[in-house]
Amino acid sequence: xxxxxxxxxxxxxxxxxxxxxxxxxxxxxxxxxxxxxxxxxxxxxxxxxxxxxxxxxxxxxxxxxxxxxxxxxxxxxxxxxxxxxxxxxxxxxxxxxxxxxxxxxxxxxxxxxxxxxxxxxxxxxxxxxxxxxxxxxxxxxxxxxxxxxxxxxxxxxxxxxxxxxxxxxxxxxxxxxxxxxxxxxxxxxxxxxxxxxxxxxxxxxxxxxxxxxxxxxxxxxxxxxxxxxxxxxxxxxxxxxxxxxxxxxxxxxx
Amino acid sequence: xxxxxxxxxxxxxxxxxxxxxxxxxxxxxxxxxxxxxxxxxxxxxxxxxxxxxxxxxxxxxxxxxxxxxxxxxxxxxxxxxxxxxxxxxxxxxxxxxxxxxxxxxxxxxxxxxxxxxxxxxxxxxxxxxxxxxxxxxxxxxxxxxxxxxxxxxxxxxxxxxxxxxxxxxxxxxxxxxxxxxxxxxxxxxxxxxxxxxxxxxxxxxxxxxxxxxxxxxxxxxxxxxxxxxxxxxxxxxxxxxxxxxxxxxxxxxxxxxxxxxxxxxxxxxxxxxxxxxxxxxxxxxxxxxxxxxxxxxxxxxxxxxxxxxxxxxxxxxxxxxxxxxxxxxxxxxxxxxxxxxxxxxxxxxxxxxxxxxxxxxxxxxxxxxxxxxxxxxxxxxxxxxxxxxxxxxxxxxxxxxxxxxxxxxxxxxxxxxxxxxxxxxxxxxxxxxxxxxxxxxxxxxxxxxxxxxxxxxxxxxxxxxxxxxxxxxxxxxxxxxxxxxxxxxxxxxxxxxxxxxxxxxxxxxxxxxxxxxxxxxxxxxxxxxxxxxxxxxxxxxxxxxxxxxxxxxxxxxxxxxxxxxxxxxxxxxxxxxxxxxxxxxxxxxxxxxxxxxxxxxxxxxxxxxxxxxxxxxxxxxxxxxxxxxxxxxxxxxx
Numbered sequence: 001x002x003x004x005x006x007x008x009x010x011x012x013x014x015x016x017x018x019x020x021x022x023x024x025x026x027x028x029x030x031x032x033x034x035x036x037x038x039x040x041x042x043x044x045x046x047x048x049x050x051x052x053x054x055x056x057x058x059x060x061x062x063x064x065x066x067x068x069x070x071x072x073x074x075x076x077x078x079x080x081x082x083x084x085x086x087x088x089x090x091x092x093x094x095x096x097x098x099x100x101x102x103x104x105x106x107x108x109x110x111x112x113x114x115x116x117x118x119x120x121x122x123x124x125x126x127x128x129x130x131x132x133x134x135x136x137x138x139x140x141x142x143x144x145x146x147x148x149x150x151x152x153x154x155x156x157x158x159x160x161x162x163x164x165x166x167x168x169x170x171x172x173x174x175x176x177x178x179x180x181x182x183x184x185x186x187x188x189x190x191x192x193x194x195x196x197x198x199x200x201x202x203x204x205x206x207x208x209x210x211x212x213x214x215x216x217x218x219x220x221x222x223x224x225x226x227x228x229x230x231x232x233x234x235x236x237x238x239x240x241x242x243x244x245x246x247x248x249x250x251x252x253x254x
Numbered sequence: 255x256x257x258x259x260x261x262x263x264x265x266x267x268x269x270x271x272x273x274x275x276x277x278x279x280x281x282x283x284x285x286x287x288x289x290x291x292x293x294x295x296x297x298x299x300x301x302x303x304x305x306x307x308x309x310x311x312x313x314x315x316x317x318x319x320x321x322x323x324x325x326x327x328x329x330x331x332x333x334x335x336x337x338x339x340x341x342x343x344x345x346x347x348x349x350x351x352x353x354x355x356x357x358x359x360x361x362x363x364x365x366x367x368x369x370x371x372x373x374x375x376x377x378x379x380x381x382x383x384x385x386x387x388x389x390x391x392x393x394x395x396x397x398x399x400x401x402x403x404x405x406x407x408x409x410x411x412x413x414x415x416x417x418x419x420x421x422x423x424x425x426x427x428x429x430x431x432x433x434x435x436x437x438x439x440x441x442x443x444x445x446x447x448x449x450x451x452x453x454x455x456x457x458x459x460x461x462x463x464x465x466x467x468x469x470x471x472x473x474x475x476x477x478x479x480x481x482x483x484x485x486x487x488x489x490x491x492x493x494x495x496x497x498x499x500x501x502x503x504x505x506x507x508x509x510x511x512x513x514x515x516x517x518x519x520x521x522x523x524x525x526x527x528x529x530x531x532x533x534x535x536x537x538x539x540x541x542x543x544x545x546x547x548x549x550x551x552x553x554x555x556x557x558x559x560x561x562x563x564x565x566x567x568x569x570x571x572x573x574x575x576x577x578x579x580x581x582x583x584x585x586x587x588x589x590x591x592x593x594x595x596x597x598x599x600x601x602x603x604x605x606x607x608x609x610x611x612x613x614x615x616x617x618x619x620x621x622x623x624x625x626x627x628x629x630x631x632x633x634x635x636x637x638x639x640x641x642x643x644x645x646x647x648x649x650x651x652x653x654x655x656x657x658x659x660x661x662x663x664x665x666x667x668x669x670x671x672x673x674x675x676x677x678x679x680x681x682x683x684x685x686x687x688x689x690x691x692x693x694x695x696x697x698x699x700x701x702x703x704x705x706x707x708x709x710x711x712x713x714x715x716x717x718x719x720x721x722x723x724x725x726x727x728x729x730x731x732x733x734x735x736x737x738x739x740x741x742x743x744x745x746x747x748x749x750x751x752x753x754x755x756x757x758x759x760x761x762x763x764x765x766x767x768x769x770x771x772x773x774x775x776x777x778x779x780x781x782x783x784x785x786x787x788x789x790x791x792x793x794x795x796x797x798x799x800x801x802x803x804x805x806x807x808x809x810x811x812x813x814x815x816x817x818x819x820x821x822x823x824x825x826x827x828x829x830x831x832x833x834x835x836x837x838x839x840x841x842x843x844x845x846x847x848x849x850x851x852x853x854x855x856x857x858x859x860x861x862x863x864x865x866x867x868x869x870x871x872x873x874x875x876x877x878x879x880x881x882x883x884x885x886x887x888x889x890x891x892x
Contacts (some may be wrong), residue, residue: 156271250284
């Protein structure tokens with residue numbers, strides 16, 4: 001295969017096999033192209049003519065077909081009921097809305113970003129939406145299925161405070177290694193400040209996220225090792241009155 | 255608002271839990287939402303067709319009628335459903351919008367009907383999906399153009415002379431709309447005649463006439479009858495100059511007028527003559543002078559004022575400017591290419607006519623336009639090959655933009671035709687409405703008379719009264735209330751003019767509160783009424799032409815905004831069917847249109863006689879007596 005390949009590659013270019021003793025100096029001389037069949041085939045024009053005259057190969061249509069047939073069916077209603085804390089009616093309502101928006105049953109990241117950006121017209125939500133997407137997409141499949149969606153919502157709306165805090169920790173921990181580093185927190189914070197957009201009062205300064213992160217670490221990082229673990233996080237939050245009381249805020253959303 | 259927003263909002267709010275541990279300040283309280291959480295199926299009954307949908311579906315768009323609490327107004331407790339008395343076919347599309355988030359425009363529907371439905375349900379047309387947006391926009395534009403044209407035409411043609419128009423304004427109007435006054439019409443035809451004469455004289459001038467005695471050579475008629483032609487030319491130029499100066503004087507904006515195309519043509523048409531007068535009899539200069547005479551032919555363009563078709567053509571060319579430009583450009587490119595090729599192909603041959611590339615241009619043009627004079631013909635084989643390619647490509651290049659130009663022309667031409675047809679239709683309509691209004695006035699006055707009679711003699715009055723419909727009763731009662739409110743009474747024009755004549759100052763009766771200028775009428779009796787009458791008639795006319803041209807809601811708005819003093823009966827006039835029978839003894843009638851306080855009625859455009867001194871400019875001179883004796887008239891309003 002190798003010699004053939006070489007020949008193919010060198011079809012229209014100076015052939016490496018015909019190494020000129022002159023070396024580099026004459027390497028730049030234009031060599032007469034070898035009009036082998038392979039080189040002819042590689043010629044763009046010929047390719048184009050062949051491509052336009054022959055039918056589309058079966059491969060491309062197959063792959064197209066495959067994509068359009070991707071459809072995700074969620075688990076049964078009973079299983080979801082068991083796994084989440086929603087009632088049957090709520091699940092039905094949620095699924096109807098979800099299916100209406102995403103008939104294929106899956107939300108990919110782009111769609112997710114588009115949807116989320118509709119709520120924050122002023123700022124740039126792509127970064128934060130990316131983190132949020134990863135927080136929902138628990139099996140890292142690249143798309144959110146209805147189960148992921150509903151499980152996430154169940155935690156957020158019907159879960160205990162600890163569960164909610166765990167979810168928030170999971171959101172901040174970008175690489176899901178169990179530790180929040182300063183870089184991760186910085187990324188999260190920047191993305192949140194990005195959502196504010198340009199027109200704020202007072203204006204978002206360049207070091208506002210950094211300051212915020214510093215404050216966060218001061219509060220959360222007990223042993224000053226530069227990372228926040230889940231226990232530190234939960235412990236600190238439980239001690240904070242404001243955070244605890246605000247956890248109840250969004251319970252009535254659905 | 256996109257569908258996504260409403261459905262995903264709960265999700266976005268839930269995800270806000272992620273901000274809570276990071277919050278710098280305490281979070282605000284959430285809004286109290288007492289609405290029931292569970293989803294339910296709603297029943298929507300649209301003119302008998304029952305639709306069912308989830309409540310959530312409708313809630314997706316809270317700024318529309320169905321998504322907001324506004325639909326509660328339509329809730330029918332007995333049947334537990336929302337009832338809308340609208341078109342169920344259209345509603346299907348509206349509901350699909352809620353379901354799919356995309357609004358589609360049904361192609362077979364009238365665009366105005368669709369727009370009205372959208373407006374009713376509170377949906378903005380801009381969210382029509384891409385698939386249907388283009389069609390929607392095209393139809394809407396077409397419709398608007400049509401409507402705009404008609405109003406324009408109306409205003410242009412039928413708008414009456416504004417009161418106190420200066421002679422200058424009148425003159426301008428006479429020039430622009432020749433058929434408003436006979437003088438203008440006469441002038442119009444005279445100028446047309448002189449344009450024709452001038453052009454014919456120019457042409458005949460060059461025809462060879464028999465030479466005078468003693469000469470052999472044929473002489474052009476221009477030189478033989480030099481004096482005659484000179485006199486004719488002078489006369490024409492005098493008329494044209496006079497016309498131009500008059501137009502210049504009358505023009506409301508002189509600068510704009512002087513820049514307009516028609517005036518430039520006028521100037522170019524008469525300039526050569528004056529230059530010729532001024533120039534001395536010099537040999538060299540007279541050569542140039544002869545060239546100037548060519549410009550006299552531009553007088554023929556003055557006909558475009560007289561011919562609408564010419565104007566359409568000019569307008570078409572203007573609107574196709576880009577296509578024409580493209581055509582010209584591509585032709586130029588092709589000409590240069592082929593001329594060069596032909597020149598080099600034919601270079602070698604002896605006695606070739608292709609002496610230079612510019613000389614070859616002529617061959618290329620003649621070949622590309624498939625004229626083929628044959629004065630230049632290629633001899634070499636290469637020349638012939640390229641010549642044939644040239645002629646084939648010429649056909650193609652010219653054929654490309656031509657359909658665009660043609661379609662533009664036909665569109666504009668048809669629009670114009672339509673405008674004329676609409677005008678004719680309107681005249682018929684106006685006549686009908688006039689009669690209906692006449693009937694209504696009489697009905698109302700009859701009602702009053704009957705009431706008066708009824709007071710005196712309940713028997714016969716009651717008989718007449720019984721024959722009217724409930725609608726009539728209520729309508730008349732309403733008018734009566736209005737009368738009592740304003741302490742004025744309705745009457746018909748006969749009485750009004752009588753009263754007007756008998757009273758010079760301070761009209762006690764028949765005066766609409768709309769009369770703003772109540773200053774003392776001039777002394778002579780014919781003067782007071784006509785001016786006021788005319789003014790009011792003018793206002794009424796302006797209003798009524800708006801109102802009668804189309805019986806649509808929009809019109810109602812214009813009517814109401816334009817004339818806030820018009821009492822509400824005009825609304826009934828536009829909506830109700832008028833089934834008019836004027837004799838009390840016969841069955842019911844519901845005359846919906848009533849003329850407004852004196853001087854009543856529409857003054858239709860064609861009945862406007864030119865001279866303002868005549869009192870009843872379009873005022874109906876019908877008496878009640880005649881109304882009674884006339885047979886039943888079935889009139890439908892608009």
